[in-house]
Amino acid sequence: MTTAIRISVRPLVEYVYRSGSIRPGFRTNASMQEGTRIHQRVQKDYTEEDLKEVVLEVELQHGDLTYVVEGRCDGLILLDGQLTVDEIKSTAGNLDDLGDGAPVHWAQAMMYAYMYAVQHDEPRMQVQLTYVHTVSNEERRFRRMLERQELEQFAAELVAGYAPYAEMIVAYEEKRDISVRELPFPFRKYREGQRKLAGAVYKTIREGQGLMAKAPTGIGKTMSVLFPTVKAIGEGEAKRLFYLTARTTTRVAAEEAFARMQAEGLKMHVISLTAKDKICFKEEEACDTGQCGMCEGYYDRINGAVLDMLEHDTLMTRPVI
Structure with missing residues (x-):
């Protein structure tokens, strides 16, 4: 096919x-x-x-x-x-x-x-x-x-x-889907309420519905949401996921959750989207050619840089970029 x-x-x-x-x-x-x-x-x-x-x-x-x-x-x-x-x-x-x-x-x-x-x-x-x-x-x-x-x-x-x-990208998606199918839950057992939340997330994705959940601290909400979503992507129920947070600590929790799943064999591209003023590598320079050396020839370099990063990295955080 x-x-x-x-x-x-x-x-x-x-x-x-x-x-x-x-x-x-x-x-x-x-x-x-x-x-x-x-x-x-x-x-x-x-x-x-x-x-x-x-x-x-x-x-x-x-x-x-x-x-x-x-x-x-x-x-x-x-x-x-x-x-x-x-x-x-x-x-x-x-x-x-x-x-x-x-x-x-x-x-x-x-x-x-x-x-x-x-x-x-x-x-x-x-x-x-x-x-x-x-x-x-x-x-x-x-x-x-x-x-x-x-x-x-x-x-x-x-x-x-x-x-x-x-x-x-096609080759990557094939490897990703195989790794998702073989991916175990990255902890020895579910915490109380965690399996129920994960099941609700997966069912919500399959049915194309919305879900609002209120859960106590310590239940493992991040993994309860990310693990079933990753499984849904591997089975063709979704194409991508966005994990939105306003706090650095919860962003780090999501990055650590993906790192743990990747340690269990997951092969999935994950990028942390960072505010422009935080991702910039220059101090007090306008984002314009002539004022910033990194703007010079940017579009001549970007395709090769992205291909290299996607081939060799999976967790694309600010230090990786």
Whole structure:
């Protein structure tokens, strides 16, 4: 049976094509609300025949994996009689610094063009990047015409660039599920009330319900919640879990619980999400290229760093990162 990887266009192209340094302008300075407003303003100028927010999906095969790519392009419009994918981007940066458009934005637009061409058997597609400044509302547009064969080659190369990560995740999930099935309860016996709570958690996950529990100190609530959830993930009842806490002591308790299960054979990726000011390794420097050396070339390094960490580490705490 072929394994299917379902992924949206944006994270796919960003994984492969995003490069260079961390810079302000696109996601950092322009809020989601501002971006939505700009999208809607540009789309208001579309004609009645033009389409906006077009849902697309396509399957691509690479190696032993099938990639189901899905997304929603901003606009599908007619320009001088040519069907055109319009990709709208808001930015607070200087429009003169755009060159002829960012490679990651071209990749996003081209992937939408490929998906539409496959679905509707189009011989060629035009793609357009529409940049809008969040303050001045000034617009800048770039266009390219692409033949179907060019789009097919691009899509194949895009998936090939993502494949090492996808293949590693598939292999990891297989090892994880086997380890979960063989995982014993990491203590010699359950405490009073602990088995009942663990059973209720597992049943709640299977049934897709909500559970509120009030339990005394010392019952072992952390393991009573985490162990059955891990079991549910291994059996396909859930994909991931979030353990939320406002206190360092309870965060440490969760990390120790996973460390104990891993000592019993569990192979599962676990990361402690840390506040930005706590995870940063610099003192009193702005998170921007030119002011922080770690921002320089960040996107050129990140894929290799993440692959290395996921391959060699399971408990990803601040010291590991």
